[in-house]
Amino acid sequence: MRIGVLTSGGDCPGLNAVIRSVVHRAVVDHGDEVIGFHDGWKGLLECDYRKLDLDAVGGILARGGTILGSSRVQPAHLRDGVERAKGHVTDLGLDAIIPIGGEGTLKAANLLSEAGLPIVGVPKTIDNDIASTDVTFGFDTAVGVATEALDRLKTTAESHQRVLIVEVMGRHTGWIALHSGMAAGAHAIVVPERPFDIAELTEVVGRRFSDGKKFAIVVVAEGAKPREGSMEFNQGKTDIYGHERFAGVATQLSGELEQRLGKEARPVILGHVQRGGTPTAYDRVLATRFGWHAVEAAHRGEFGMMTALRGTDITMVPLAAAVETLKTVPAERYAEAQVVL
Amino acid sequence: MRIGVLTSGGDCPGLNAVIRSVVHRAVVDHGDEVIGFHDGWKGLLECDYRKLDLDAVGGILARGGTILGSSRVQPAHLRDGVERAKGHVTDLGLDAIIPIGGEGTLKAANLLSEAGLPIVGVPKTIDNDIASTDVTFGFDTAVGVATEALDRLKTTAESHQRVLIVEVMGRHTGWIALHSGMAAGAHAIVVPERPFDIAELTEVVGRRFSDGKKFAIVVVAEGAKPREGSMEFNQGKTDIYGHERFAGVATQLSGELEQRLGKEARPVILGHVQRGGTPTAYDRVLATRFGWHAVEAAHRGEFGMMTALRGTDITMVPLAAAVETLKTVPAERYAEAQVVL
Amino acid sequence: MRIGVLTSGGDCPGLNAVIRSVVHRAVVDHGDEVIGFHDGWKGLLECDYRKLDLDAVGGILARGGTILGSSRVQPAHLRDGVERAKGHVTDLGLDAIIPIGGEGTLKAANLLSEAGLPIVGVPKTIDNDIASTDVTFGFDTAVGVATEALDRLKTTAESHQRVLIVEVMGRHTGWIALHSGMAAGAHAIVVPERPFDIAELTEVVGRRFSDGKKFAIVVVAEGAKPREGSMEFNQGKTDIYGHERFAGVATQLSGELEQRLGKEARPVILGHVQRGGTPTAYDRVLATRFGWHAVEAAHRGEFGMMTALRGTDITMVPLAAAVETLKTVPAERYAEAQVVL
């Protein structure tokens, strides 16, 4: 068999582990040939690739990033992308393509699959917002990094007697905020799924101080927004240079809470550090299993599917179903955390 | 409601997170009273306990160990244990007891439950060998610690051109060996579920050297044994002081491989470091959820059950069923790792 | 002897280790009594303190923050502070006061010392800018945290093919930037000691891309500024809420570099995470030694001095000399890093 693999979208710890696993399973166990396209779909569209043998994937299991590079170019955005992709697949004699990526990538994968290409997807997202799989690799590492930062920030907040508003990733869902907030014992967690009421948040934080505590930690997902009319809020999030993170939700919340509480409040924006670097053991194992099962699915001819974790099993689910809905934090999970607004 | 909580058996990262969560849910949300028995079942039998309020569990979420202490004394081993326990429960007016522990603890819990005590168990094991739950807290931390050690040992094995035989925990099951071995890219993984053939292991490791590699890492669970007749093997594992770890499987394997391969081989025994210290974010979240749901079960009157993770949900399963069988590594998981003997 | 100890100024990993060491040395070895003032100088001025015995400092060695609390109130700023402090010292029968703090704290300590109080200072600063000591505790932890973040960011920068501008602490000196930049192999390091030329920085970063590399990491100290006339620069650094970190140097640099290079550039501001949490082993050892020697100096009657590291020895240096000048990065250190502008 001849298999093409590519990584697309934002960085995510575990990408290299999937690539390595695909090569190990395909080359060693099946005697397949594997090529890796450079820079995501772009590599497929421009037929830019290299051969991947065991040496090529030596030592990459624990390394962050992707040895294949990534990009955000997607066939769906290119008029003639699908036909060119099909042409290259035929020319290269590929029997299967394994794209590793997030929601956008999987949508593109579904498109190509419906156009007849032999696709087996591998879902990737630090945000944990892909439906049909319990979780994907990258999320555990992101939560771990955020939790370690929160552990550190707690002592500083306490020493400085401040409120720290810590912004974690999650544009549409609050998974990282929920898990890191629970893991670090945050005093309030604010998620995009539930527009927050600034008065309520002020009260929750203020209660800590009236209870004699000297600090508070609020974890807020970057995509969180106040309830309509609750406070003035700059949705733009762009600065004069077009950067998105300028005066994001943590900065605005911090100013507002400081005024309302009369306590020093400071924003901390964790940023990209959540999506890079060496994956946790959990993510390495999951990524390795996904790679292994993607190769198996290709050999069974199960195309148009993606790997998924269900309980402790890896199963295959239709790409179409997987990208239909965003997996948001269900209400019962808020209750468990006690401190989600 | 009046709830008693206790921790029993070996150390496990996340115990404190469960205790804290029980107190938070019970005291804050339900207005319950919570007491903690000291040193496991011993505290229940000797009526040795203290009140647990919010202050008592402040700052313990990320701390290893257990603020309540632990011991290996189990009612099952004490003739009159059951009656004394029942007496104390009545005297203290307890509506529920939440024991947090491993296989032995849960068996004892089941016994007490059958004797009529209102028990809600919380499973704990770094070994991941408790059936009826996908996983319990402690395992992720143990695997993380072992993986970090393996990452470090790899560079040393390579620089020294050696075979390193790394012994990880797992007396009856190979879960930690499997996951840490996969996560770190070990070259062979040896588990208790499959007695190993020393000739086969020698060949696997030897092949690396004949392929031009200069080192090899073998991960072996402490409970692994050679296939009958495969090599001389000292089952005793006790030294003159009665210590169990003296000349365990890694040490014996290391000597044997050195002789057979003609390459330097060294044992490394990770030991207790795998079961102590701060839990990973994963384990903190799981432990917190278990504590929360144990309190809920108590309030619903669901006794004789224990919390369990199934996929992303926390469910309740009968204690009796949970302790019936040991959860061993299924054969298909060996295949995924490629390098399990 | 009766000794008072206090911590003042910003959070710094190792404060608790000093407190613990002072108590251990004084109480166990000398039979002294130790009290701890709350919230820095404020505690001395308001006579707010508690007794510190061995139990009070149990388990705090590895913990970030300070069990005594801190504040920025300094006697120097209070008209009648000196006299009130003297009064309390007499009332409490204190034979020595050990303030642990940074430049401001040590200046205040010097003032009080000149006014006749028996002061032995312990220098603290994550910034490494206190003269007369090779280094103080806190710096190693801060550099470690920044380096770990940079390690992670590298893989993301590479995957995303971006320039990341990472802002680390250092308002007046570039020590954290220099050390973390060297440790992580940054491609340019920008420090306050040398106003940067934006054209030069653009060229350095641009050269990486023309050399075929796909990303660059620039480490910039928060206090770095462009050379006069080099680029438009907002010195204010305050937002509408009076927060200082809004549109700091990394954000401005990032916008400017993006325009000049035509490459995506993004700011990452590490922030408070550098000054909290558990100290490195290095900082714990240094902090412990400082505490030990501060007690010894008190017993020898060496007042008006502070502990200092010189090579591998702890020595005592005059407070007056220590706070005279800021320790900036010497020019020869730039050369070693190769990439300091």
Place this chain on the structure above:
Amino acid sequence: MRIGVLTSGGDCPGLNAVIRSVVHRAVVDHGDEVIGFHDGWKGLLECDYRKLDLDAVGGILARGGTILGSSRVQPAHLRDGVERAKGHVTDLGLDAIIPIGGEGTLKAANLLSEAGLPIVGVPKTIDNDIASTDVTFGFDTAVGVATEALDRLKTTAESHQRVLIVEVMGRHTGWIALHSGMAAGAHAIVVPERPFDIAELTEVVGRRFSDGKKFAIVVVAEGAKPREGSMEFNQGKTDIYGHERFAGVATQLSGELEQRLGKEARPVILGHVQRGGTPTAYDRVLATRFGWHAVEAAHRGEFGMMTALRGTDITMVPLAAAVETLKTVPAERYAEAQVVL
């Protein structure tokens, strides 16, 4: 200039950082050529080497081990080694050789230097036992790894109510034991410099239990020995396979303490994990500076010297002096730790 570099002796975090720094300084700043000999002195004797350019050292700064390999073969042990080495140096047109290694390596380097070869040494040792330099790279990482393990073991010792005897590296000196023991707050530290009295150790540990504590942590350097006649002690430390670590000091101490105290005691042997893996930021910076200054010394023609850290400066010291004596822990450092026997 043409420079040869090699790494010799045991693994040590920071070796790659030195190699990288030598290449960066020599190639980029001086326009030199650099070659790397494989497997230590063996590569020089067998003229086995490869060219090292910037690409060859890309991405190795944070990686443990050595890309050049290492071995324990030393010219001093080979009759005709010196002449062959000289011949290869002439043939290859080398102007300088930079060996990076420990005591044995530096002795060999001194020998070759006295025989007329242009040597600039770089000291390496995780044990911190090389005189003439405040510290070398590798030590900080080893102490960090040991401290992290001790932090974890503390919670387990406490939960299990045990004495844990933790064996760290240090055959001749107790530096790692001292620093990790101080950093983790060990209750006793046993070093090779001071043969211990078992009765005294038993008393120190026993006092903790009589003070109401439930556990104790003893850190012991692998080379520690009991005072003559203090207890039976097996000096051999070799098992039937010729392995050295079998029943080392921790195992023997553990058995002895268990009997004398009547408390469970367990040995934990940290082993190789202390000498591998990614270096701390501290070690990376020091290693980078050493590499830089070694190249500078070569360009100044300062041969027969090695790099050394003195305070915050890198200086050059004669190889001859550096290897004369072993740097042991001075008595005043025991006092600071309070718990060194």
